[in-house]
Amino acid sequence: MASSTVENYVKRIFLAQQTTADGLVPVGQLATIMNVVPGTATSMVKALSDSGLAEYAPRTGVRLTRGGEQLALHVLRRHRLLELFLVKALGLDWSEVHTEAEELEHAVSDRVLERIDDFLGHPSVDPHGDPIPSARGKMAEPSAVSLADCEVKKRLRVSRVADQQPAFLQLMERSGLIPGALVRVENRDEVAGAVVVVPGGDDPVVLGFSAARKVFVE
Amino acid sequence: MASSTVENYVKRIFLAQQTTADGLVPVGQLATIMNVVPGTATSMVKALSDSGLAEYAPRTGVRLTRGGEQLALHVLRRHRLLELFLVKALGLDWSEVHTEAEELEHAVSDRVLERIDDFLGHPSVDPHGDPIPSARGKMAEPSAVSLADCEVKKRLRVSRVADQQPAFLQLMERSGLIPGALVRVENRDEVAGAVVVVPGGDDPVVLGFSAARKVFVE
DNA sequence: ATACTAATTTTGACTAATCAAAATTGCAAT
DNA sequence: ATTGCAATTTTGATTAGTCAAAATTAGTAT
Numbered sequence A, B: 001m002a003s004s005t006v007e008n009y010v011k012r013i014f015l016a017q018q019t020t021a022d023g024l025v026p027v028g029q030l031a032t033i034m035n036v037v038p039g040t041a042t043s044m045v046k047a048l049s050d051s052g053l054a055e056y057a058p059r060t061g062v063r064l065t066r067g068g069e070q071l072a073l074h075v076l077r078r079h080r081l082l083e084l085f086l087v088k089a090l091g092l093d094w095s096e097v098h099t100e101a102e103e104l105e106h107a108v109s110d111r112v113l114e115r116i117d118d119f120l121g122h123p124s125v126d127p128h129g130d131p132i133p134s135a136r137g138k139m140a141e142p143s144a145v146s147l148a149d150c151e152v153k154k155r156l157r158v159s160r161v162a163d164q165q166p167a168f169l170q171l172m173e174r175s176g177l178i179p180g181a182l183v184r185v186e187n188r189d190e191v192a193g194a195v196v197v198v199p200g201g202d203d204p205v206v207l208g209f210s211a212a213r214k215v216f217v218e
Numbered sequence C: 001a002t003a004c005t006a007a008t009t010t011t012g013a014c015t016a017a018t019c020a021a022a023a024t025t026g027c028a029a030t
Numbered sequence D: 001a002t003t004g005c006a007a008t009t010t011t012g013a014t015t016a017g018t019c020a021a022a023a024t025t026a027g028t029a030t
Helices: A004-018 A027-035 A036-048 A066-086 A097-104 A108-120 A165-172 B004-018 B027-034 B038-050 B065-089 B097-104 B110-120 B166-174
Strands: A054-057 A061-064 A155-159 A182-189 A194-201 A206-207 A215-217 B055-056 B062-065 B155-161 B184-189 B192-200 B204-207 B214-218
Touching: A004 A027, A004 A036, A004 A061, A004 A066, A027 A036, A027 A061, A036 A054, A061 A066, A061 B027, A066 A097, A066 A108, A097 B110, A097 B214, A108 A194, A108 B097, A155 A165, A182 A215, A215 B027, B004 B027, B004 B038, B027 B038, B027 B062, B038 B055, B038 B062, B065 B097, B065 B110
Parallel strands: none
Antiparallel strands: A054 A061, A155 A182, A155 A215, A182 A194, A194 A206, B055 B062, B155 B184, B155 B214, B184 B192, B192 B204
């Protein structure tokens, strides 16, 4: 049985891998993500390698094995189903469920998880629009087109908000930029690094590129 | 923040204390309950004493302080609300929720717990009839009259089944001896150590004293 | 080539929780 | 009083996960 520490490392490596071309995550980057000193990440990565969850090339980086990937997807499934459950069944705000799910994801059994999945009607995305892996470890590809690179003046649907900070999520909610909402990018100024977005019926909102890059559309 | 290990020790000491006159739990007994070797219990009890959760008299026993008791009641509240939630919201069987709650009780936040409490309508007992401590750490006294010592030939209501083993709980369910059910003790044979119980509309059931002592009535 | 820098790894130490096995103690029975 | 037993405590080791700080290394710039 993997400890919650191991589950967290594997989950973080998986997510970090998504943003790299070769799928190799530098150990220092992992240390930053995990909030530990570099030496700690090194020894943990060695342990993951010993237990067959990751491949470790010293001074190069770490990459999950098939087994490690399956574990990561399992943890991600628990996390995302729990987030949606906390919103749908208990009425928590989407800005606070991430933190709650971080703890619960290591404590919930498969039996309870499948009941939650039934309760929710086998959903495909969590409250932030992140895809929920199936019980067999398959996950859909989320949209890669953000408000920073989508077509301008076109009606689009928000599909995902890729930031878990409560303050950011609350701002997005106030601005009407939540998954499912219809939006149009009115104008994009590459020099100023800002986009003007018009959500559904609401007033226009100005987002910097760093924020716009976190809101994905379809 | 207390570790789940500390929470478990404190919870177990609290429950063991209930069954003693002086409230002193022998360290060896605690070791048995916690499934550790005696030496482990000794060092843990010293640590609990250092952190102010328990009073420890060497070679005599351990007793919770006010603070330890409050922590125990908090853990028990989490455990019992979770048990009921798993039954009411997710449809799990009452024979399996104890094990699930053992894990979740250490991962659920106060915020989520109070939502669960709201969802359930501020219940006073869990699926086994065990009282749920209030958020302020008050707990009702459960009935102390069991099928082994109640009045004979009288209509009574089952209020609590004090055993968490799935096999036992499943038997009680098949026999119609679940909290809320009406029953009558038809006959009690002190020599044979058996009681004949007639539940609601069902056929008579014969229980040994050891089982009868676990079913409480009002 | 050489030296510098930044990332990474190594080393040694620490805490929480545990076990195995030896030492101690309190009490009962003689 | 002395012995013996059973419970308890002590001691020494182990594992997982961590940090601090020193040592190493790869790559860059001279």
